[in-house]
Amino acid sequence: MEKNQDNGFKQLLHDQKERLKELACINRTTAVLKERKSIDETLQKIVHCLPPAWQYPEYTVARITYRNKVFMTPGFEETKWLLKHEFRTIDNTRGAIEVFYTREFETIDHGPFVEEEKDLIENLASLLAGFINSILAREMMNIPDSTVADEAIKPGTSSRQLLQRFLERYNAERDIFHDLMPFKVKEILLVANLYDAYSIEGEGRFSEYIFGEYHQLNLTSMPRVTGVSGLEEALNRLRSKHYDLIIVMLGVEKENPMKLCRKIKQKYPYIPTFLLLSSPGDVPFAKKQKAMGAPFDDYFVWTGETRVFFAMVKLLEDRVNVENDTRKGLSRIIMLVEDSAEYYSSYLPTLYTLVMEQTKHLIEDVSTDELYKVLKMRA
Structure with missing residues (x-):
């Protein structure tokens, strides 16, 4: 032994x-x-x-x-x-x-x-x-490498030319971040009956979490959420201003939200519309409606975790910006393959939070100015 x-x-x-x-x-x-x-x-x-x-x-x-x-x-x-x-x-x-x-x-x-x-x-x-x-x-992308020695300064070079050379060299990489993520969700229209709206606010402290999540991750472009409880009010809001995303809550009553989606898409087909299901038990209904051509772009499951709203916003932004960001900034892509709304409604909030926190830590480890950090977090 x-x-x-x-x-x-x-x-x-x-x-x-x-x-x-x-x-x-x-x-x-x-x-x-x-x-x-x-x-x-x-x-x-x-x-x-x-x-x-x-x-x-x-x-x-x-x-x-x-x-x-x-x-x-x-x-x-x-x-x-x-x-x-x-x-x-x-x-x-x-x-x-x-x-x-x-x-x-x-x-x-x-x-x-x-x-x-x-x-x-x-x-x-x-x-x-x-x-x-x-x-x-x-x-x-013709970005100069900061490790390469400066070119020899020719006699007669003016201070203006020297300054321009300095700016071109040290701002070239920063300029890329200005071109990334051109689309940002700034205005959200949340359509929910009074009971569903109260449930969201009560269970997850919706307003507090939305603002807290963006502040915690140092995100500067925080969306504004406007809540309405019916079709007419939603249409009035849409006539008065532009919204980047519409979220429709699907609760106990299911026909009115579907009717609302159809009306909105008829008048505003270019605005992304996400369906938020009040429970996993509503997934079969949403799948059936989607297969029948119901006019909503995607659907998620409300599990009492308000981070799902953050994930919905970031997912839409990534879908719109992916071609631009991969072409101009050679951004890396994480591909999540999952067809269960219940699962991806849980995975995406966690995944986005981890990625954003990791990015934040990496940027904090880099000795650079605050504007550069903000631009990288924004991208």
Whole structure:
């Protein structure tokens, strides 16, 4: 028994040591990327970081290929004991990281390589692709790299020209954020009977949460919510001003909300209309109405959590802005595949909150001015 415990303890120490080696490799790679050298110089440095992270570094060689260029460790040779992961950059160029053992070892998870080493090489490939993509993106958008030395200042250059050069260099990246998220939901028309409106306000402190959520996440474009309780009042409001989003509550009474949706869409087909169901039990009814061509764009389930309103707003903004933001700012996309209204009504609020909070923390970690932080949060 003691011998088994001793062997188990030794194995635990061995595994811990291997994980520390892998973490050290990630840290060394990140440090090299932060130097922001040329792609070739960076890849040559990183390939030398790889062998020490594997189980048998003295029998490990590595190779990185990208754009028909090859970067290898000393004494490199190809063998049949290979762990490889490919990556692709935004210009559709393929690259690969390959790690070889120069002698045979015991077969474990992936030949002689363990599962954690497979995860490591995938993470490294992702880091490399992200680094190269950032350089390519700057080239595509003609953004000067702040790490490149200033051009020599020619004699006779005026102070005005020097100032202009300074502004162009340091504001180029900031200008991109002005072009992102051009559509913002500023006015919301909430249509609900008095009972449903009272339920929302009472259960979730609707007004308090909407304002609190935007304030907490440092979002500057806060929508204004106007509540009405009937068709005529809704139409009067729509005639008097423009609304970016209409939310119709579907409660115990179901025919009037459907009638209201039809009337609104007849007169204002260009305004997005979301249906908010009072309970999961209303989902079959909404599905049937949608299949029959009911004039609403999407539907969500009210679960007593007012963050669903925040998610509805952000989802609409993302749908409208996705083409612009991916083209101009190369924004990344999170794709959620879910056909259950009950589930995505729960997932989306959590997902949006996590993304916004993570973005906020990342921006706070960057030493920059307040305007730059506001622009990045806005985007």
